[in-house]
Amino acid sequence: MGKVFQCPDCGYQYDEDLGDEHEGYAPGTAFESLSDDFVCPDCSVRYKEDFEEVAS
Amino acid sequence: MKQYTLATNSGEITYTDRKRYLWLASLFYALFPFVGIGAHALSGNELWLALPLFIAYGMGPVLDWWLGEDENNPPEEIVPLLEEDPYYRTLTMLTVPLHFASLLGAAYWAGTQNLSWWGVLLLAVSAGIANGLGINTGHELGHKKTQLERNLAKIVLAVPAYGHFCIEHNRGHHRDVATPEDPASSRMGESIYKFARREIPGAFRRAWAVEDERLTRKGLSVWSWENEILQSYAVTFAVQISLIAAFGWIMLPFLAIHNFLAWWQLTSANYVEHYGLLRQKEASGRYERCQPHHSWNSNHKYTNLVLFHLERHSDHHAHPTRRYQSLRNFEDVPRLPNGYNGMFPLAYVPPLWFKVMDPRLLALPHIDGDITKVNVDPDEKERLYEKYAPAAGSDGGAENEAEELTNEAA
Numbered sequence: 244m245g246k247v248f249q250c251p252d253c254g255y256q257y258d259e260d261l262g263d264e265h266e267g268y269a270p271g272t273a274f275e276s277l278s279d280d281f282v283c284p285d286c287s288v289r290y291k292e293d294f295e296e297v298a299s
Numbered sequence: 300m301k302q303y304t305l306a307t308n309s310g311e312i313t314y315t316d317r318k319r320y321l322w323l324a325s326l327f328y329a330l331f332p333f334v335g336i337g338a339h340a341l342s343g344n345e346l347w348l349a350l351p352l353f354i355a356y357g358m359g360p361v362l363d364w365w366l367g368e369d370e371n372n373p374p375e376e377i378v379p380l381l382e383e384d385p386y387y388r389t390l391t392m393l394t395v396p397l398h399f400a401s402l403l404g405a406a407y408w409a410g411t412q413n414l415s416w417w418g419v420l421l422l423a424v425s426a427g428i429a430n431g432l433g434i435n436t437g438h439e440l441g442h443k444k445t446q447l448e449r450n451l452a453k454i455v456l457a458v459p460a461y462g463h464f465c466i467e468h469n470r471g472h473h474r475d476v477a478t479p480e481d482p483a484s485s486r487m488g489e490s491i492y493k494f495a496r497r498e499i500p501g502a503f504r505r506a507w508a509v510e511d512e513r514l515t516r517k518g519l520s521v522w523s524w525e526n527e528i529l530q531s532y533a534v535t536f537a538v539q540i541s542l543i544a545a546f547g548w549i550m551l552p553f554l555a556i557h558n559f560l561a562w563w564q565l566t567s568a569n570y571v572e573h574y575g576l577l578r579q580k581e582a583s584g585r586y587e588r589c590q591p592h593h594s595w596n597s598n599h600k601y602t603n604l605v606l607f608h609l610e611r612h613s614d615h616h617a618h619p620t621r622r623y624q625s626l627r628n629f630e631d632v633p634r635l636p637n638g639y640n641g642m643f644p645l646a647y648v649p650p651l652w653f654k655v656m657d658p659r660l661l662a663l664p665h666i667d668g669d670i671t672k673v674n675v676d677p678d679e680k681e682r683l684y685e686k687y688a689p690a691a692g693s694d695g696g697a698e699n700e701a702e703e704l705t706n707e708a709a
Contacts, residue, residue, distance in 0.1 A: 252618060253619070255444075265513075266516070267513055267514070267515075282470070282474055285620055286473070286620050287473040288474075288589060288617070288618075288619060290585065
């Protein structure tokens with residue numbers, strides 16, 4: 244089971260099992276492996292290090 | 300009028316949005332070129348085609364001054380109910396076809412009425428201003444999470460031929476706002492005419508780079524049909540070619556002026572929204588998060604009602620996905636002296652703009668006369684630092700000007 248990370252501002256969730264097809268992250272892509280420049284795809288005002296792991 | 304009610308541990312909270320039906324102004328404002336067309340049809344005098352310009356820049360600032368400001372906020376507990384209410388999003392979605400109607404109506408009138416060159420010009424300018432608001436409609440829709448709203452954003456942005464806006468704005472401007480790197484944040488000492496030459500090409504380049512990066516991750520070429528910029532441009536191409544086919548070559552200057560005027564509305568908004576404001580760099584090398592004091596705001600009633608609350612800009616940057624009906628006023632944020640329709644013409648006369656805005660900028664509490672905390676145009680830096688830097692051991696010019704402004708305001 245992959246982990247799920249959530250944007251603390253807008254609630255966008257990155258589910259490692261699903262990836263994010265629109266953004267070009269294949270299913271199974273670990274959150275850790277995303278670029279350090281990753282910003283929330285929905286609100287763009289929270290950086291990768293701001294994301295919080297939530298129960299999947 | 301609809302009342303929202305929420306039971307909480309500390310009792311019942313009720314809220315009525317007094318602006319609920321006034322938001323229809325945002326919907327119908329897209330149609331304002333028809334006011335000029337109607338007046339021309341009735342009177343036969345082409346001068347009436349200038350009526351929409353008078354409404355925008357004559358009546359708009361006066362109404363903002365006369366009706367004043369609205370500082371009311373919905374209670375935070377009620378915001379989820381407001382956000383869920385489909386009424387508000389229905390209005391933004393209904394605005395989309397009205398922008399197409401505005402372009403088609405003005406093009407029809409320009410192409411069929413044998414107008415003088417200045418009649419065509421007035422029509423193109425008023426339709427361009429109305430469809431610059433199409434970028435505002437696309438802005439509200441493009442920040443939302445539903446696919447329907449995101450698709451409608453791409454469609455409405457096709458009217459002013461600005462299909463790269465959502466990518467540029469959401470993924471570029473919101474990330475880089477109030478930094479020297481942002482082509483869509485204006486700098487102190489930079490006139491709007493200089494800003495436009497940096498903003499218009501810079502916005503396109505950034506949008507294209509962001510979309511290229513996304514498509515590359517997907518293993519696609521930037522020229523693929525999945526390129527969302529090209530999708531919107533395709534709609535623009537189809538609409539504008541059809542207008543040329545239908546109404547002839549007069550459409551070439553008409554559409555060029557219409558498109559440019561629409562872009563110019565965005566340039567004007569970008570110019571006034573973050574003038575001179577600067578996020579500080581943290582030890583990590585990242586810029587501090589965008590704070591409420593990194594945007595200029597206006598609570599003026601009239602222009603907020605025709606702009607889907609765009610002027611409550613600090614809350615928008617703090618929470619970009621928040622819907623227009625829930626955007627809040629904050630105390631102690633940078634405030635513009637009038638709504639956008641008054642501030643835009645001021646920006647078009649750079650010496651006046653600098654005279655009004657530079658002291659106001661330096662007087663902001665977080666800047667407090669310290670010009671090193673301002674996003675200054677590098678070409679003007681030496682001059683402005685000399686003009687506003689406080690002399691060692693005494694109250695400097697900037698502080699004096701700041702104090703004067705505070706005294707004037709009091």
